[in-house]
Amino acid sequence: MTVTRDDIQLAARRIDGRVRRTPVLRVSPTLTFKLELLQHVGSFKPRGAFNRLLVAKEQGKLTGQGVVTASGGNAGLAGAYAARELGVPARIFVPVNAPAAKVARLRTLDADVVQIGNEYAEAYEAAVAEAGQSGALLLHAYDQPEVVAGQGTIGLELLEDLGDDFDTVLVAVGGGGLIGGIATALGDRAQVVGIEPELAPTLAKTLDAGELVDVQVGGVAADSLGARRFGALAFEAVQANGVQSVLVTEDSIVAARNEFWREYQLAVEHGAAVTYAALQTGAYQPAPGERVVAVICGANTDLSTIG
Numbered sequence: 001m002t003v004t005r006d007d008i009q010l011a012a013r014r015i016d017g018r019v020r021r022t023p024v025l026r027v028s029p030t031l032t033f034k035l036e037l038l039q040h041v042g043s044f045k046p047r048g049a050f051n052r053l054l055v056a057k058e059q060g061k062l063t064g065q066g067v068v069t070a071s072g073g074n075a076g077l078a079g080a081y082a083a084r085e086l087g088v089p090a091r092i093f094v095p096v097n098a099p100a101a102k103v104a105r106l107r108t109l110d111a112d113v114v115q116i117g118n119e120y121a122e123a124y125e126a127a128v129a130e131a132g133q134s135g136a137l138l139l140h141a142y143d144q145p146e147v148v149a150g151q152g153t154i155g156l157e158l159l160e161d162l163g164d165d166f167d168t169v170l171v172a173v174g175g176g177g178l179i180g181g182i183a184t185a186l187g188d189r190a191q192v193v194g195i196e197p198e199l200a201p202t203l204a205k206t207l208d209a210g211e212l213v214d215v216q217v218g219g220v221a222a223d224s225l226g227a228r229r230f231g232a233l234a235f236e237a238v239q240a241n242g243v244q245s246v247l248v249t250e251d252s253i254v255a256a257r258n259e260f261w262r263e264y265q266l267a268v269e270h271g272a273a274v275t276y277a278a279l280q281t282g283a284y285q286p287a288p289g290e291r292v293v294a295v296i297c298g299a300n301t302d303l304s305t306i307g
Contacts, residue, residue, distance in 0.1 A: 003145050003233055008152035008185045011051045015150060018050045018085070022154075024161050025264075030291050031279070032166065036154060037268055037299035041105070043224075044151060044178060044297050045078030049139060051150030053082050056137050065136040066090055070120060070127035073102030073223050074298055075141035080111035091130060093123040099223050102300050119217070121228045142177030143231030151178045155185025158293060169293045170195050170275040170284060173203045173245065175227030176234025178297060183241040190293075193284060194238070194245045195274045197221050197253060203238070204245040206230040219250055224271030224298055246284045252277040258307045260296075269301040 020040060025033040036044040056062040066089035069079040076092035083090035091112040094103060098115065106113045116126045120141070131138040140147060158169065169186065171179040173194040183192040194203045199219030206213055212235060217226045237243075253270050256277035260266045275294035278284040286292050 001145050003148045007149040011149040012153045014054050015050045019046050032293045034295045036297050041077040041081045042299040043074040045074045047153050048147035048150035049078035049082040052146040055146045065134050067139050068127050068131045068136040069139035070124040071141050073098050079139045080109035093127040095123050142175035148177050148181045148233050152181025152185040155182040166291045166293045171295050172274045172297050174225040176231040180234030180237035183237045183243050192243050195278045198247045200225050202230050221270040246278050248274050248277040248283050252281045261306045269298045272296050272298040
């Protein structure tokens with residue numbers, strides 16, 4: 001199933017009032033941050049979660065069995081938040097190495113948290129099994145049409161808030177829901193570039209192979225950008241819109257995250273720092289005068305680790 005710009009516009013109307021319209025911060029004449037870390041529960045994920053649950057509610061598929069999802073953290077937080085707001089239970093499967101801060105936050109949202117496996121893929125298998133047994137609605141972290149369409153509403157906001165005043169959007173890449181949605185929303189209006197850690201090159205390896213493949217992932221940003229397999233819907237979107245991948249090092253991610261705090265007083269998670277890391281190191285080198293938007297996608301992190 002293909003996600004279209006019409007789907008994203010419908011999603012924007014559906015989730016209006018459920019999610020925050022996050023601000024843009026003009027850093028320089030050629031650099032703007034989209035501060036999606038200020039979204040509910042500290043990441044962009046509620047956009048897709050609300051769209052998925054609200055569509056299911058319209059179709060009579062959101063029942064008292066509630067919602068089940070798997071996540072390294074942020075998708076689980078979004079699913080738990082959306083479920084609580086809509087009055088249904090949520091069971092969240094997370095890897096055993098998920099950040100303690102995210103697990104603790106899940107429990108404050110009244111979610112039933114199950115820690116299983118060492119990677120997202122293992123938690124996802126458990127979530128699928130649970131949904132099949134219980135009849136709960138399965139919320140995928142990134143590869144469902146409603147989820148991709150919800151994340152794409154960020155692209156619509158950029159068009160509305162910045163008009164013609166940007167050329168390129170840098171987007172962190174995990175499973176691809178965010179970049180697939182934004183690329184679809186923007187189409188040929190702007191260049192969209194995926195930024196991912198060298199130790200979690202899911203999009204890069206997929207583009208190299210020309211098909212969906214399993215990728216070994218790890219590193220400091222694996223809790224949010226650690227999807228082992230790129231989403232099929234996102235792959236269709238990045239191919240259709242000429243999206244490329246740029247890789248950044250572990251050291252550059254840590255340095256960019258620290259710089260966010262020192263320079264802008266923004267506490268971001270490692271996965272959210274990759275777009276700035278690409279600019280700081282020249283991994284992505286804008287052309288003279290190129291106007292860049294860096295999407296800053298998440299804030300769920302251990303504050304004691306920011307230097």
